[in-house]
Amino acid sequence: MADAAPINPDIELVARTQDGDARAFDELVVKYSPRLYGLVYNMTSNHEDANDLLQDVFAKAFRSIKGFRGKSSFYTWIHSIAVNMTINFLKKRGRRFQMSLDDVDLNIQNDKEFIELTASSSPVREADLGELQQKLNESMLKLSPEHRAVVTMFDIQGMPHAEISKILGISEGTVRSRLFYAHRQLQAYLEEFRKK
Amino acid sequence: MKQEDNDDISKLLRLKRFEQPPPEYFENFLQEFQHRQRAQMLRDPAWRIAIDRLWAFFGEQMPARIGYGLASTAVLVAAAITSFHILEVQPVAEVATTAAPGPAPAAQTASLDFDSQVQLPNLPAMTHTASFSQPRYVMDARPVSYELPSSF
Numbered sequence: 204m205a206d207a208a209p210i211n212p213d214i215e216l217v218a219r220t221q222d223g224d225a226r227a228f229d230e231l232v233v234k235y236s237p238r239l240y241g242l243v244y245n246m247t248s249n250h251e252d253a254n255d256l257l258q259d260v261f262a263k264a265f266r267s268i269k270g271f272r273g274k275s276s277f278y279t280w281i282h283s284i285a286v287n288m289t290i291n292f293l294k295k296r297g298r299r300f301q302m303s304l305d306d307v308d309l310n311i312q313n314d315k316e317f318i319e320l321t322a323s324s325s326p327v328r329e330a331d332l333g334e335l336q337q338k339l340n341e342s343m344l345k346l347s348p349e350h351r352a353v354v355t356m357f358d359i360q361g362m363p364h365a366e367i368s369k370i371l372g373i374s375e376g377t378v379r380s381r382l383f384y385a386h387r388q389l390q391a392y393l394e395e396f397r398k399k
Numbered sequence: 400m401k402q403e404d405n406d407d408i409s410k411l412l413r414l415k416r417f418e419q420p421p422p423e424y425f426e427n428f429l430q431e432f433q434h435r436q437r438a439q440m441l442r443d444p445a446w447r448i449a450i451d452r453l454w455a456f457f458g459e460q461m462p463a464r465i466g467y468g469l470a471s472t473a474v475l476v477a478a479a480i481t482s483f484h485i486l487e488v489q490p491v492a493e494v495a496t497t498a499a500p501g502p503a504p505a506a507q508t509a510s511l512d513f514d515s516q517v518q519l520p521n522l523p524a525m526t527h528t529a530s531f532s533q534p535r536y537v538m539d540a541r542p543v544s545y546e547l548p549s550s551f
Contacts, residue, residue, distance in 0.1 A: 270455030311417040316410045358412035386408045
């Protein structure tokens, strides 16, 4: 006899929250805040905006969780709230903002891809980390909010196309075409840092 | 765009994973959330909470295009109902103003004395179609439009 499918712990936490147990929602906040912070921060390039938006995302999710029927996973649902709220925020914010970037974790020095990128004769090697971070964020900010969302979820957070399409409510083909277009734009902005 | 270029861009972007908030940030995040949540519960009106719940109920899993389709259909139905309503109501309002029942006020009756000198021909009963026909100008008790062109 086959083993029963593992039960998603989120389902129980959501049910408890719907029954009025606020501590169950706290567990969901603790579980999802690092991942959602990464999503919102990489779309806004501003720590304070990311913090305020993330607070609003969880507040909205808490207010509307009674209407959540579990047709999608809680993961997809909360991510779609975060992406939609961030896109709306970016459209309102326009060009009036300043970057306020988080520090780069020094563990980056041990990252396989970073080592590869800073290998001999690579332009990344000559640039200091701060400069590279600044340039990456400037390049991201030149993309439209919708393209930035796809790049953040796919390239930075490593989500599969199918998951991104569910979160954004668009087809996988549209996800791929947005990625292609965004990469082509970023290629021009990041030319000086690419391997020769 | 070459696959190699694409991979280089992806590798560069992946370095952004190392941008991290201060270590204590996530420890304080929950406390800040609870504090803000309590403060907001005192401010938020009930209708806003109801709208959020409706959004969650209908918005979940509903692809954007279905949402747009439903919204467009709703707008078209509303427009159709409104235009039918306007077409039906307008002629009734015209008839009501031309044939208002009941006695006129005394002052108005006095000012309409010329009615007795003008002999109107036996016109057909006023209908919706008649109200849209050409206007008739009355001269010497005969509508001008009844005169033959040669009589001028």
